[in-house]
Amino acid sequence: MKIFVLNLERAVERRQSMLQHLSGLGIEAEILPAVEGARLPPSSLPAGTDPRLSPGEVGCYLSHVRFWEIVVERGLEHAVVLEDDVRCSPTMLQVVADIVALGLPLDAVRLSALNPIRGQDITTLAGGTKLVLPNKNPSGTQGYMVTLEGARRLLQRLAVPRCPIDTALDAYWKHGLCIPLVSPSVVAEDASIASSIEGRFGGRQRKTLGRHLARVAEAQRRKIAVFLMARSLRSRLGRRERGNPAQ
Template sequence: MKIFVVNLERAAERRVAILRHLAELGLEAEILPAVEGARVDRASLGPDAEPGLSNGEVGCYLSHVRFWQTVVERRLPHAIILEDDVICSPTLMRVADEIAALDLPWDAVRLSALQPIRGIPLLTLSGGERLILPNKHPSGTQAYMVSLAGARRLLDAIAVPKGPIDDTLDRYWRFGLCVPVLSPSVVVEDASLASSIAGRFGSDGGNSIPRRVARHFARVAEAERRKIAVFLMARRLRAHLHKAD
């Protein structure tokens, strides 16, 4: 299975370190040049793009879009994307190959998470890892895999950056996408490396009491919608698995 590492051209030390780490695991990867958000013409993103995103967030988002496009252009049945600040488990490829062989209509599977993984279990792999349909935000895009059909659906549904890429994938259910998360993770963030993304969306302003109250009620309403949507999706997936058996 093809592995890509998204890496800024100027981040040579990270590039060398991640390729060395993967080689120690017996893995090869192709560097996927990351998009420099500061060089992006915001007008080219179209009127639906979120103007409040930082340059780092835009670059990160478009780098992942480039990954999906590459998978489609090369017609890769499955592929893995890694960010360049991760540590991978030796079980990574065994897990990825098992997931790829599943008769389950997933679009992407997140192989890492920055927050505790909570949701509805779908199945258990041979090593005891579980695929969970999250109903809480796992956050992070340090590592995930896509199918060819999934890459196409991701491009159709979320190619325009309307928020940070990890927040958008957290809200997969809004777009009719199937994006389980693996638990426990087989890829973790290297805490010794600082993030290359600065100025998170919504970090400036918007802290008046009325706005905080409005955001609170909006989050509560979204959480209820998410629970229902994820429950129904999990029921369909379990029925699919039962029928396949």
């Protein structure tokens, strides 16, 4: 399993700390230079980039896009990306391997979550870790695995920064993507390291009755979409267990 770590070239201490942490777990990783959003001229941004995003949010988003591009360019069947301010469970690679072995049509699997995990259970892995399709926003992109086909679809549907990258992944169900997550998380943010992203998109939106009703309606649509997606995945697993894999 190929492991990448997103890291700004100037963040030498983070890079060294992260590589040392992974080495202690017996994990080799390739440093993937992150995009410095503050150094990007507006003319170089993808058409449609939301101007309300901070430079840090744009850089973070485009760094993840570059990861998807590399997965496709190299033809990697599966790959994991980690941000450089995380700590990984010793079970991370085994959990990922167990998920791959399920043979499900997944685009990505999030290995971290900043918010409580709520959603539809798909299955429980051998070690007790659950694979869950979230119907509440888990937030965060501290670590996740992508498949080759998933990277292609992500590039087709989410290549333009219209919101923060974790918000885009939270809305997977809107984009026809299948992106479950693991519970409990096997990648966690290191709280001792300050975030390099300043500001937060949409943080100053005025609360109105119209926005509230729209959120309620969207939450209901999401629950239905996630339920149907999870049911389909569980059905595939059931057919596989009975020796009749889905076509």
